[in-house]
Amino acid sequence: MRGLLAVEAAGAASVPASVLHGAVDWWRDVNESPLWQDRIFHALAVLYGIVSAVALVQLIRIECRVPEYGWTTQKVFHFLNFLVNGVRSVVFVLRRNVQLVEPEIIQHVLLDMPGLAFFTTYALLVLFWAEIYYQARAMSTDGLRPTFYWINGVVYAIQVINVLW
Numbered sequence: 093m094r095g096l097l098a099v100e101a102a103g104a105a106s107v108p109a110s111v112l113h114g115a116v117d118w119w120r121d122v123n124e125s126p127l128w129q130d131r132i133f134h135a136l137a138v139l140y141g142i143v144s145a146v147a148l149v150q151l152i153r154i155e156c157r158v159p160e161y162g163w164t165t166q167k168v169f170h171f172l173n174f175l176v177n178g179v180r181s182v183v184f185v186l187r188r189n190v191q192l193v194e195p196e197i198i199q200h201v202l203l204d205m206p207g208l209a210f211f212t213t214y215a216l217l218v219l220f221w222a223e224i225y226y227q228a229r230a231m232s233t234d235g236l237r238p239t240f241y242w243i244n245g246v247v248y249a250i251q252v253i254n255v256l257w
Contacts, residue, residue: 137184144177165220172213180206200255208251212244 122128151170183190183202193199219240226233 133184133187137181140177140181140184144174144181147171147173147177165216165223169213169216169220172209172216176206176209176213179209197255204251204255208248211247215240215244 122132147170151167151174154164154167154170183206190199190202193202219236222236223233226236
C-alpha cells in the first residue's frame with residue numbers, strides 16, 4: 093500500500109512540473125513576440141480608453157445636474173480619472189514612439205506622470221471620504237485639504253529628485 097501511494101505522489105508531482113515548464117515556454121514566446129506585445133498593449137489602451145470615457149461621461153453628467161457648485165471634489169476626481177486613463181491609453185498606443193523620445197527626461201515624464209496623477213486621483217478619493225466622515229461627525233475639515241496638498245507635494249518632490257539624480 094505504501095509503495096502505491098509513493099508512486100502516485102511521485103506521478104502527481106511530475107505533472108505540474110511539465111505543465112509549469114510549458115507555461116514558462118508560452119510566456120517566453122509571448123514576451124519575445126512583437127505581435128503579441130502590440131496586441132496586449134493595444135488591448136490595454138482600449139481598456140484605459142473605456143475607463144477614461146466613462147469618467148468623462150460621469151463628469152459631464154454631474155456638471156449638467158449641479159452646475160452651480162463649481163469644481164467639487166467629486167468633479168475633480170472624475171476629471172483626474174479621465175486625464176490619467178486617457179494619457180495611459182495614448183501612451184500604450186504610442187508605446188514604441190515614447191521609447192524613442194529624446195531627451196530621456198521627457199520619456200520619464202511621459203511614463204511617470206500618469207502614475208503620479210493616479211496617486212493624486214486616489215488620494216483625492218480618500219480626501220473626499222474623509223470630508224464626508226468628518227462632516228458626519230460634525231468635526232472640522234479645515235486640516236484635510238492642506239494635508240492632501242502637503243502629501244502630494246512631498247510625493248511629487250521625491251519623484252522629481254529621483255528623476256534628476
